[in-house]
Structure formats: C-alpha cells, structure tokens
Amino acid sequence: MQKKYLMTPGPTPVPAEVLLAGARPMIHHRTPDFSQVVRDCVGGLKYVFQTECSDVLIFAASGTGAMESAISNCFCAGDTVLVTQNGKFGQRMQQISKAYGLDVHTLEYGWQQVVSAQDIADFLAEHPDTRGVIVTQSETSSGVLNDVRAAAAIVRDLPDCLLIVDSITGIGAVDCKTDEWGLDVVMTGSQKGLMLPPGLAAISVSPKAWRAYERSTLPKFYFDWKKYKKNLEDDTTPFTPAVSLMISLAESLRMMREEGIENIIARHARLAEAMRKGCEALGLELFAPPEGRGNAVTPVWVPEGIDGKKLISLMKKKHGVTIADGQDDYKGKIFRVGHLGYFGDFDIITTLAALEMALVELGYQFDTGSGIKAAEAVLMRG
C-alpha cells in the first residue's frame, strides 16, 4: 500500500464528513428533505461569497458551465466586452465570449504579470459602450492574484457595464467580498475551495446583472439563470440536480461556516506562505510575481538541469504525492502545488519533504531539510 496525497489546485481533497454525506441513500429531489438541502446550500454559498444582495445559483456542471452561463445570460451578440487575460482561464473566457459572437477585446498580459486596473479604466474611457469586463481573480495556471476590488471600483458606477469574476480558485482561498466590492457575477466550482468532488458550479448574480439578463438575447436553455431563480423561490431546481453532491455541499458549507470565512482565508494565506518560503529555501524560484501571489496554488520554476516531468512523476510514483504540471508553454518548466480547500500544516510539510527527496534523487544540489525547516518556521509563528 502507498498512502496518497492530492496536492493539486482542483480536484482537491475531500474531507471524510463530506464524502460520507454524499454516500447517503438517494432521496427524491421534489421532497421537503431535498428542499432543506437546497436552502442549506444557497445560504452557505451566500456566506462564502459574502453576499446578501446577489442570488446564488447552482448548476450540475464543472466550473466552465458557470463561465458559459455568465456570457449567455448577460449579453447580446455583438456586445463589446473586455476580457483580461494572464493565463489559461482568461483565455477560456475569451473563447466562450467569441463562441457567442460578442465583440471581444482583450487586455493580454504575460502569465507572470498582474492585470492592471488602470488599463481597464483606459479601455473603458475609449470604449464607453462596453457591456462587461471579465477578470480571473485567482489565475490557477499561473498562481497570479488579480485585484478584482480595484477593477470593481472602476466598473461599479457604470450603469450598463458588468464586472464578471472567475473566482473558481478564489472563493474559499482569498478574500472575495461580492457585495462590498460591487462584483456583479462571481463563480466557483465544487472541486476547488468548496472541498467537494467535481460536478457542481455556483454563480452569484447581482441586481445589475439581472438587468443585463433582461436585455440579453443570446440563446440559453440549460443554463438559463431565470429558470434557476424561479425554482429557488420554491427551494428547488429546474432540472434533476446532482442530489448527492448537493448533500455533500451542504456538509462542506456547514464546515466552512464553523471555521468562519476570515479564518479560512487566513489559513490559506499561512499555508501558501509556508509553501513559498519552503521552496525559496531550496533555492527554487517562484513563478508568480510578488505583487500578485494568490493563496490557492504555488507555481515554481523547475531548476536548471532538472527534468520537470521526471520530478512530478517521481513525486507521484515513489512518494505518493500528486502535484500539477505547468500548462501550455510552461509544461515541464514549472510545477504547481495546490493548497486550496481541505489543507492543513502537515500537507505542506509532507509535500516539501517529497519534493526534497525527489530533488535529491534527481541530483539537485541543496541543503536537505532546509525547505521543511523554513516552512516550519512560518507554521510555528501561528
């Protein structure tokens, strides 16, 4: 037997309580029992999204379903939108917007750059007819944290322009104050900070986003927001929901409320710092820039002379620790350690230990134990 550790930024580990909740016998979805599950899920999601003004809708889909719904429910063909892009998921938003025939403008940055709110302001001054600005809060491909609060400060007073936030690895890892900051549409997926298996997506819709919905003429059916909102009035869903996943979600949200959202974010900040300090102590170079590092994932450059693919496969095969490769141009050049959701101090220590052992085995020269020591110093600070 080999004990396994999943250290990826989605799917993420699922607590036993949540798995057991999902293993309960099936119940019918048109029952008072399931309506209670719906109420618990919606109430808990509003808590983690930090919103009272927005509706929160739940789909049986991966996160991309929520992304697509944001486009098809808010816009008309030909509408001008600005997609900010500094990684793979910004690119996906651009692809979806193009697929729906929007007039897509892109602010494109390198994967190691942070989206600039000033660039958004400049674009909007030149294109006052813009109907939406799309920002990825936590860019999972690059580990970059974009300042959605600064973007919201620019967009929130424009009556006909929405701020759409992909917070799929943001929610539950970094602060995301939907109401206070004025975020119109925010989305997440179950296999990230919510500590669930893949299969659910959630999205918040502000009053301003509902006005955009009323104007929108793009085709929509399964992801038609109004259908979900109407059914939520009766604590139910328009189509057969992912019953077991929603029962699990109610349990994970119960655990999240018990810990408290501020404490959850503080825990993630601490674990991320321990991972960063541990990697730096090994002489490794962090990928994301100091001004924009998120708490969900730590991408790290593979050191000179080491085969990145071999490093990742050695950690998995020999040590049972799964981390993620870089994506696109950074495949084999960086590795990414996830610490999003159900993570504690010793997940960080375990991963650093496996990383050290794999690096020794591949001939990298460093002071063995220094990574663990640096991480412990962060964790012992409390």
Ligand SMILES: *Cc1c(COP(=O)(O)O)cnc(C)c1O
């Ligand atoms: C995981 C993720 C998504 C959605 O991906 P799915 O595979 O459809 O769940 C979107 N954006 C970001 C930033 C993500 O991390």
